[in-house]
Amino acid sequence: MKELKVGIIGFGTVGAGVASCLLKNAGVIEKRTGVKTVLTRIADLDITSDRGVQVPDGILTTSVKELIDVCDIVVELIGGTTKSKEFILEALKKGKTVVTANKALLAEHGEELFRTAEANHVTVHYEASVAGGIPIIKSLREGFVGNRINRIYGILNGTCNYIFTRMEREKLGFQDVLTDAQRLGYAEANPSLDIDGFDTAHKAAILASLAYGKWFGMKPVYVEGIRNVSLEEIRNAEELGYKVKLLAIIKKDEKDAVEIRVHPTLVPEESPIAGISDVFNGVMVNGDFVGNTLFYGRGAGREATASAVVSDIVDAALNLANGCPERLQSFREGALYSELIPMSDIESRYYLRITVEDKPGVLGKIATLLSNYNVSISSLMQRNRNSEEEVSIIILTHMALESEVQKAVRMINQFPEVKSPINLIRIEDL
Ligand code: NDP
Numbered sequence: 001m002k003e004l005k006v007g008i009i010g011f012g013t014v015g016a017g018v019a020s021c022l023l024k025n026a027g028v029i030e031k032r033t034g035v036k037t038v039l040t041r042i043a044d045l046d047i048t049s050d051r052g053v054q055v056p057d058g059i060l061t062t063s064v065k066e067l068i069d070v071c072d073i074v075v076e077l078i079g080g081t082t083k084s085k086e087f088i089l090e091a092l093k094k095g096k097t098v099v100t101a102n103k104a105l106l107a108e109h110g111e112e113l114f115r116t117a118e119a120n121h122v123t124v125h126y127e128a129s130v131a132g133g134i135p136i137i138k139s140l141r142e143g144f145v146g147n148r149i150n151r152i153y154g155i156l157n158g159t160c161n162y163i164f165t166r167m168e169r170e171k172l173g174f175q176d177v178l179t180d181a182q183r184l185g186y187a188e189a190n191p192s193l194d195i196d197g198f199d200t201a202h203k204a205a206i207l208a209s210l211a212y213g214k215w216f217g218m219k220p221v222y223v224e225g226i227r228n229v230s231l232e233e234i235r236n237a238e239e240l241g242y243k244v245k246l247l248a249i250i251k252k253d254e255k256d257a258v259e260i261r262v263h264p265t266l267v268p269e270e271s272p273i274a275g276i277s278d279v280f281n282g283v284m285v286n287g288d289f290v291g292n293t294l295f296y297g298r299g300a301g302r303e304a305t306a307s308a309v310v311s312d313i314v315d316a317a318l319n320l321a322n323g324c325p326e327r328l329q330s331f332r333e334g335a336l337y338s339e340l341i342p343m344s345d346i347e348s349r350y351y352l353r354i355t356v357e358d359k360p361g362v363l364g365k366i367a368t369l370l371s372n373y374n375v376s377i378s379s380l381m382q383r384n385r386n387s388e389e390e391v392s393i394i395i396l397t398h399m400a401l402e403s404e405v406q407k408a409v410r411m412i413n414q415f416p417e418v419k420s421p422i423n424l425i426r427i428e429d430l
């Protein structure tokens with residue numbers, strides 16, 4: 001039986017999970033695939049702390065260089081974009097196959113990494129970089145290879161979904177829930193990546209690249225995080241038959257022009273995406289032949305992420321054991337779209353909450369201004385006065401052009417009767 005040596009750089013949450021899975025399920029993997037993946041080295045800055053996994057003697061090291069030299073498959077699990085890039089490039093240049101869960105690095109430097117891999121006749125695998133344990137990369141690359149991808153909707157950040165779910169169920173404040181997400185190992189070392197939407201945007205950029213054949217990077221991705229979504233928005237959404245989700249929206253129009261955006265979104269409460277709660281992720285893919293498909297699973301955490309990393313290790317091992325290290329190309333250039341649609345040109349429905357002084361004529365003034373910008377109201381709700389004699393007007397619009405809505409919002413915000421900036425959330429009827 002062919003044996004492949006595996007080295008893990010980074011013995012943190014995911015690294016410890018991968019070590020545990022490889023050690024526990026090595027027999028299962030061997031029986032299924034006919035290859036033996038041998039955990040040979042684990043490198044970390046700290047090799048004395050207990051990581052909750054009993055590893056064989058002599059495999060822990062502080063030398064990444066030595067790990068790269070002795071292993072066939074190098075697994076990068078340190079995160080960040082500096083050292084990780086350096087280690088991956090070094091491994092690729094030495095002809096080693098690389099596995100990573102690092103979506104930030106891929107979104108920002110994917111092109112360079114894939115070019116280096118190609119030049120050295122090896123591959124970079126990244127299943128765990130999007131949606132944790134859900135095999136969405138493999139599905140887009142292999143399962144849906146015969147389809148043109150029309151749409152992808154994704155709840156791709158476990159931390160944000162966990163925060164929204166607990167705010168909704170327990171009426172808790174944002175910060176209390178974030179602290180729990182960090183304690184549970186869901187949040188990034190820098191949680192701003194999660195809550196400001198960048199982690200979802202990294203993942204959206206990766207999915208869009210697989211769907212539309214160009215490593216887009218972050219430039220074309222519109223990003224808005226969840227900091228401004230208050231309990232009030234979550235309650236109003238519920239009353240209107242919606243849930244609030246941080247959604248990645250990747251879609252093409254009939255002319256094959258593509259939009260990629262990430263923002264809090266109202267989704268109908270009866271849609272399958274709305275039912276995805278807690279740290280779970282969900283991805284809906286629509287292909288021209290397959291139609292709608294829905295994936296559901298844990299998007300973060302030690303075990304689920306380890307499951308995805310190990311599937312990549314096994315793919316890499318099968319490539320190498322069969323003497324064709326480039327058989328499974330993780331990404332191939334070949335543009336399948338016509339152009340990128342700028343955010344100002346997208347069309348959507350909108351939720352607007354406007355806090356105004358409760359006096360005659362205000363509602364009429366707002367409705368007239370919206371109509372001046374071709375924004376048509378589909379429904380309207382007014383709350384009772386609060387203690388300052390103000391009221392919240394909640395407007396849902398029909399489809400409207402983003403640039404027109406933004407202009408209207410700027411104008412309404414300047415009305416003297418408007419007491420705080422409008423809360424705007426886009427609606428996707430899926
Ligand atoms: P952790 O911070 O838990 O683990 C990273 C480990 O790498 C730490 O032990 C760290 O040591 C070590 N490390 C940092 N720099 C170096 C270095 N230069 N040389 C050797 N070791 C180093 O991160 P996670 O395990 O959570 O995440 C790892 C990667 O997986 C990231 O790219 C993340 O985005 C991705 N990911 C994480 C998921 C999750 O649920 N946690 C899910 C999907 C992807 P020290 O602590 O001393 O700095």
Ligand code: HSE
Pocket residue numbers: 129131132156157158159160186187188194199299300301
């Ligand atoms: N911080 C990320 C999340 C980890 O919460 O989804 C998984 O990529």
